[in-house]
Amino acid sequence: MELASYADRAVSLVNTADPYRHRDTLTTCEQAKELLAPEGRCRVTNADVAELRAIRDRLREVFDAAESGRVPRAVQVLNSLMKQYPIRPVVTDHDGASWHLHLAEGAPTIAAVYGAKAAMGLAVQATELGFDRLGVCQAAPCREVFIDTSTNRSRRYHSDRCATRANVAAYRARRKEQARVAGEAEAAANAANAPGTATAAGAKVMAGAGSAAPGR
Template structure:
């Protein structure tokens, strides 16, 4: 484990959110938002309205811009997200999860809760000097983000499709064609 379990979970959530808009938008409807929230196990209240969806989409865009940002930009924007939410970190235990940090009230807007969780995780990434673990997929035709939590920092491809397989097959075929 590179980071605390809640940080890794939050980073996976950020990557998943950003990747909903990477190659084809898979976060256009309330049902898709419900599926995303359930898959990422975000807790707290929900409004299930257009404003909630717009808020999450705006946050997605904001976080996508941070994924490969320079450290000073990451720090500035992360601090802005925390400041805007008036974040107050607290240890909590819920839904079968062990102790972890929340910095918003359960009734805060979904986008605010997701944003603060993302900002806190990105804070840990910056503090650990591990920005290189946040990458863009190495496949030429993919714009998804990659979270590399491997020990040897070798992960190059995203989870959104079969980018690794497709790239390796293309390289194999190119080698065979030139032989």
């Protein structure tokens, strides 16, 4: 079993909310069931929804702290989550399945099962790859999170869509700046050559002096 794969649960949970875009897809039991689908069929209560939302807030803090370079804070919050939601690994072959590992056997709620796996998976990824791999999307206003598994630590966006949107915005900003600079240069050149300007007047004086010289 790849423990690191459970980090995807942390990402999925955090990304059910984006406060900057006023979006939240974890407000009902049905939405929670969709999130909890990897855990199999389960009964979800309003208390589970509230617990998942509380776990989500703390996982968000881990990502935000790591993204801003406050690694000790990220570690502190992550450790507190793992303490509250410890893994209880057991080997089982329930329901006729082959022998496999359960990480959170005996957890009191389905939210606690999810929280234990999410926290452990995130801890494995952060310690193996580095806390700087816990990213927050840079395509404002999006603030969804991701785990950067690229070889050169270059990922900045949580999705291709956000990457495209950011690149298009940057291109348009460059074109706008280029147009502004070109416009200012053209305006300055026109002003310098306009009648009545010091340059134009100077040119006329020089021309007049040149025509008067032979008569001396």
